[in-house]
Amino acid sequence: MNVVIAGGSGFLGSALARALAAEGHEVVILTRHAVSRAPSLPHVSMVSWTPDGNSGPWARVIDGATAVINLAGESIAARRWSSAQKQKLRDSRLLATRSLNGAILRASRKPVFISGSAVGYYGDRGDETLTESSAPGTDFLANLAKDWEAVAGEISHMTRVALVRTGIVLDREGGALPKMLPPFRMFAGGPLGAGTQYMPWIHKDDWVRLVAWMITAEGARGPVNATSPSPVTNAEFSKALGRAMKRPSLLPAPAFALRIALGEMADALLLSGQRALPVRATDLGFSYRYSNIDEALASILA
Numbered sequence: 219m220n221v222v223i224a225g226g227s228g229f230l231g232s233a234l235a236r237a238l239a240a241e242g243h244e245v246v247i248l249t250r251h252a253v254s255r256a257p258s259l260p261h262v263s264m265v266s267w268t269p270d271g272n273s274g275p276w277a278r279v280i281d282g283a284t285a286v287i288n289l290a291g292e293s294i295a296a297r298r299w300s301s302a303q304k305q306k307l308r309d310s311r312l313l314a315t316r317s318l319n320g321a322i323l324r325a326s327r328k329p330v331f332i333s334g335s336a337v338g339y340y341g342d343r344g345d346e347t348l349t350e351s352s353a354p355g356t357d358f359l360a361n362l363a364k365d366w367e368a369v370a371g372e373i374s375h376m377t378r379v380a381l382v383r384t385g386i387v388l389d390r391e392g393g394a395l396p397k398m399l400p401p402f403r404m405f406a407g408g409p410l411g412a413g414t415q416y417m418p419w420i421h422k423d424d425w426v427r428l429v430a431w432m433i434t435a436e437g438a439r440g441p442v443n444a445t446s447p448s449p450v451t452n453a454e455f456s457k458a459l460g461r462a463m464k465r466p467s468l469l470p471a472p473a474f475a476l477r478i479a480l481g482e483m484a485d486a487l488l489l490s491g492q493r494a495l496p497v498r499a500t501d502l503g504f505s506y507r508y509s510n511i512d513e514a515l516a517s518i519l520a
């Protein structure tokens with residue numbers, strides 16, 4: 219297969235690129251940076267693009283590709299959400315998606331389009347069980363995910379479009395987990411706020427396997443929750459992390475302190491939750507390697 223990954227230099231995209239290349243597939247990563255170096259991995263090349271809503275010379279790599287995976291966007295947790303930063307989070311995703319839409323529309327042989335989204339689509343939903351057909355939330359991240367999905371969906375009459383509603387991807391090197399480890403290492407770990415919020419976690423290996431599988435899974439169209447079948451509350455997660463690290467999980471991080479430190483992001487990213495279930499993926503026959511949080515954390519922290 220020939221797979222184009224927009225934003226493929228990031229945490230998830232680089233893992234996906236490595237996995238596809240290891241199986242002998244050809245991967246092209248679209249990056250905003252100048253590309254001067256030879257590929258660091260066999261079967262992986264980098265092409266510069268400008269994700270400004272328009273197409274460009276880079277679009278040649280789209281024509282005839284098996285799939286385009288869209289992971290480009292300003293990092294959600296990199297800095298506090300000023301209104302300018304919120305605009306950047308939105309523009310970076312919506313414009314990148316529009317650029318890809320244009321390139322796919324012009325391609326004579328159209329690739330499958332697998333476009334990013336997030337469980338933030340559902341907003342903060344307590345212990346409600348959420349599937350792909352649940353209604354969206356109304357907060358900033360929910361509106362962002364909804365609008366991001368809507369732009370990707372604009373070309374669903376031309377090709378198969380699947381929307382990856384990614385949960386909290388667990389890995390030792392990237393994503394949320396490395397930020398959670400220091401307090402536990404110092405015997406000061408514990409739940410965030412009340413700890414009742416659900417964490418729709420997924421092991422990075424399963425995220426990579428799931429998205430790679432979606433490329434050829436004809437039934438995978440529309441939203442697909444990329445979460446493990448067993449979401450846990452933050453309190454359960456903290457206990458599991460304590461067990462995996464052989465440390466106590468007794469000291470809660472008070473909600474007010476998180477809000478002072480992080481502002482609106484504290485509620486949106488740490489204190490709210492989604493009990494999301496991967497109904498589409500499991501109905502279509504995808505099988506998870508990690509559906510138990512203890513096994514997932516043990517493999518990551520081993």
Ligand SMILES: NC(=O)c1ccc[n+]([C@@H]2O[C@H](COP(=O)([O-])OP(=O)(O)OC[C@H]3O[C@@H](n4cnc5c(N)ncnc54)[C@H](OP(=O)(O)O)[C@@H]3O)[C@@H](O)[C@H]2O)c1
Pocket residue numbers: 224225226227228229230231248249250251269289290291292293294310311314334335336337384385386387388393394
């Ligand atoms: N990691 C998670 O647990 C998680 C959970 C839910 C949803 N997601 C979503 O999944 C996607 C991929 O996640 P990730 O963790 O791999 O993100 P990441 O490490 O931040 O990578 C995203 C990539 O997007 C590109 N990018 C950054 N800023 C951009 C901008 N202003 N305009 C256009 N492109 C930009 C960058 O590539 P270049 O610098 O090479 O252009 C970067 O490598 C993101 O949209 C993220 O919101 C991730």
